[in-house]
Amino acid sequence: VDDAVLDDMERFEQSFKNISQRYRLINRIGEGTFSTVYKAEDLLHEHYQNDWDPEADKENVDRNTSAIKLASSRPQRAKFVAIKKIYVTSSPLRILNELELLHDLRDAPNVCPLITAFRHQDQVIAILPYFQHKDFREYYRDFTVPAMRIYFHSLFTALKSVHECQIVHRDIKPTNFLYSPAQQRGVLVDFGLAEREGTDYHHCACCSEPSDRNRKIRSSVYASTIAAAEAAGQPLPRPSYPNNDQRSSRRANRAGTRGFRAPEVLLKCTAQTVLIDVWSCGIILLTFLSKRFPFFHSADDIDAFIELCCIFGKKRMKEVALLHGQVMQTNLPTISENGHGWEKILLWCTGRNKKGAGGEGGLTMEEQEAVDFMRCCLELDPARRITTEEALMHSFLTGVDG
Numbered sequence: 001v002d003d004a005v006l007d008d009m010e011r012f013e014q015s016f017k018n019i020s021q022r023y024r025l026i027n028r029i030g031e032g033t034f035s036t037v038y039k040a041e042d043l044l045h046e047h048y049q050n051d052w053d054p055e056a057d058k059e060n061v062d063r064n065t066s067a068i069k070l071a072s073s074r075p076q077r078a079k080f081v082a083i084k085k086i087y088v089t090s091s092p093l094r095i096l097n098e099l100e101l102l103h104d105l106r107d108a109p110n111v112c113p114l115i116t117a118f119r120h121q122d123q124v125i126a127i128l129p130y131f132q133h134k135d136f137r138e139y140y141r142d143f144t145v146p147a148m149r150i151y152f153h154s155l156f157t158a159l160k161s162v163h164e165c166q167i168v169h170r171d172i173k174p175t176n177f178l179y180s181p182a183q184q185r186g187v188l189v190d191f192g193l194a195e196r197e198g199t200d201y202h203h204c205a206c207c208s209e210p211s212d213r214n215r216k217i218r219s220s221v222y223a224s225t226i227a228a229a230e231a232a233g234q235p236l237p238r239p240s241y242p243n244n245d246q247r248s249s250r251r252a253n254r255a256g257t258r259g260f261r262a263p264e265v266l267l268k269c270t271a272q273t274v275l276i277d278v279w280s281c282g283i284i285l286l287t288f289l290s291k292r293f294p295f296f297h298s299a300d301d302i303d304a305f306i307e308l309c310c311i312f313g314k315k316r317m318k319e320v321a322l323l324h325g326q327v328m329q330t331n332l333p334t335i336s337e338n339g340h341g342w343e344k345i346l347l348w349c350t351g352r353n354k355k356g357a358g359g360e361g362g363l364t365m366e367e368q369e370a371v372d373f374m375r376c377c378l379e380l381d382p383a384r385r386i387t388t389e390e391a392l393m394h395s396f397l398t399g400v401d402g
């Protein structure tokens with residue numbers, strides 16, 4: 001443990017009343033946008049393991065003015081814990097949201113359970129069992145398809161129970177799914193951006209019947225100009241960026257990590273569902289199959305959208321934009337009409353050539369099955385995307401022991 005980390009841990013111990021009576025800090029294991037995470041030993045572990053008495057525990061907690069009691073049944077204890085120190089700059093509502101959702105998910109398989117949480121002044125810490133795992137960058141290049149099946153079975157098992165509770169995780173990515181290749185098990189963490197499905201729901205064109213959609217799309221500036229020109233028998237105006245666009249700008253939750261955002265998030269769909277998480281899982285699978293991480297590397301949402309256009313092609317991306325009531329225009333010469341097939345992309349990424357020497361090459365049978373599953377996750381239209389329940393019944397995941 002280097003000096004800077006030691007200093008940081010010492011400052012934390014001094015600032016958080018009585019923390020060192022309960023936990024011995026071992027190391028700093030994570031530093032994210034919203035928190036710092038430490039590995040620690042629970043000094044009362046033996047006590048809770050052997051003679052845990054709920055009444056005494058209640059008393060303990062009450063005496064400690066800083067405790068927030070969440071566990072209602074015998075709390076899950078662990079000798080080693082992860083202490084997640086949520087930055088004080090996070091809004092109290094955001095912190096409460098994270099703890100509440102974790103509490104709701106306490107029985108969900110493969111979701112890292114919340115043991116308890118404490119507050120001292122403005123600082124809140126969440127205590128989770130420490131989960132031994134390996135850094136994604138150390139193994140994604142070496143994963144075989146059978147190893148991927150086990151990984152995704154574990155991930156989709158977690159996500160299925162999250163979605164059953166009508167919770168959208170919103171930030172599915174490798175650093176939030178702690179995986180141990182040795183144990184062949186993973187746990188989902190970080191509900192900092194998660195929300196209940198339907199929060200801020202507003203109608204979006206994608207919720208309408210297909211016949212209704214065209215009518216809704218007519219309300220866009222360009223579409224209505226076209227309609228007017230058509231009606232008057234005039235030549236169609238060339239589309240241009242509207243300078244005095246009177247429409248109110250669209251607002252939608254865009255929380256998440258670039259490169260993992262579903263097309264409907266990029267298009268500011270106001271009726272996003274749990275299926276945005278399934279898209280992100282598809283991106284993780286794409287990372288394994290292409291052996292490229294990060295696969296998408298955009299600076300912003302427009303860039304991210306263009307990256308998708310390069311693969312899916314102009315035609316399909318225009319359709320998905322229209323689905324959410326947006327009109328897409330582009331004059332970028334690199335974006336082709338029909339995009340590129342996954343097989344070609346993956347062979348290229350992995351340095352194989354379909355027309356290789358001796359007629360060899362092409363994806364293996366098991367890779368093709370993985371690609372088939374990935375295609376179901378990376379379905380542009382959320383209404384046609386595979387659900388977590390369906391995913392677990394897909395041939396890619398069936399036969400994997402949970």
Ligand code: ADP
Nearest residue numbers: 030032033034035037082128129130131175190
């Ligand atoms: P943030 O909101 O800052 O991203 P996370 O909950 O994702 O916070 O935690 C940040 C990092 O800390 C994780 O990517 C992981 O490396 C580590 N971490 C979090 N929880 C645990 C845990 N229960 N066991 C082991 N490591 C953990």
Ligand code: MG
Nearest residue numbers: 032175176190
């Ligand atoms: Mg995280």
